[in-house]
Ligand code: ADP
């Protein structure tokens with residue numbers, strides 16, 4: 001194809017065969033990934049799975065041992081960080097403590113030689129964007145954790161990068177504030193429209209925030225997709241267990257419960273817990289068991305049931321408590337699920 005119209009736009013970020021070793025440690029082991037412009041993309045994985053290293057290679061703070069980093073269709077593999085149209089928000093925010101909020105936000109413009117009037121105007125706009133107008137004269141110590149996080153965000157956005165990289169941006173905040181900031185971060189990203197790539201080890205955060213995510217394990221990507229893809233159709237056993245929880249059924253147990261070979265995942269919330277004499281809906285599969293553990297968690301109750309030589313987890317909504325059977329340890333129950341709840345795994 002030669003016409004420009006027919007050629008697909010190059011993705012904002014493209015990683016091709018990226019590898020990174022530190023001595024004997026293989027930090028990143030062959031990553032291919034494309035992130036289109038304007039996406040809110042999450043890199044999710046356990047500690048040590050290579051997320052930060054991938055982010056640092058996009059930013060240019062690390063050089064890949066092998067592979068290519070393309071930004072906006074251009075090979076950026078050998079470019080130093082300041083020549084990439086990319087900015088980073090670090091987990092510790094790295095604000096200058098001796099500067100005011102206004103000075104912190106203006107900093108990136110000052111080092112780029114932007115004049116005073118323009119600096120003041122753009123910093124004001126950036127502070128407004130993160131809803132911190134009126135805080136310009138404060139110093140970082142006079143701010144809460146969430147406010148500091150937003151200053152860091154304003155400071156990164158003020159230079160209008162094409163891509164913003166965020167490494168565990170909400171990691172230092174307590175749960176309530178983190179949930180608020182998740183919503184705000186998403187709103188800000190929508191407002192500015194630039195690509196955000198954020199790293200997290202928190203699966204709830206990744207699922208809540210992102211347009212799409214990549215699940216990392218031991219330096220590799222196990223799956224890329226939107227939240228529902230990854231949750232409903234995990235590509236591997238690792239993803240099924242890391243993103244939410246799954247009952248993994250294989251071998252003899254899969255034979256007994258599912259009449260199937262191979263490895264299968266069933267989400268706990270897709271299993272219904274019934275009394276021993278309750279009618280099981282037609283077309284549902286069933287197994288009798290005994291309650292081994294009951295964990296009350298406010299909105300839900302998690303029940304572990306010994307059945308067919310294994311232990312299965314089910315999650316029940318407490319709002320539906322009236323319809324639930326006797327949930328005490330040792331009580332006999334029947335577990336039921338539909339065939340559509342069973343997801344076959346590659347391994
Ligand atoms: P994550 O961000 O997913 O927790 P990292 O990318 O930080 O993972 O690290 C991946 C692996 O690479 C880990 O085993 C880590 O110890 C190792 N690693 C990262 N940076 C360095 C470094 N500068 N020197 C040596 N090993 C490193």
Ligand code: MG
Pocket residue numbers: 048051052053199
């Ligand atoms: Mg990290």
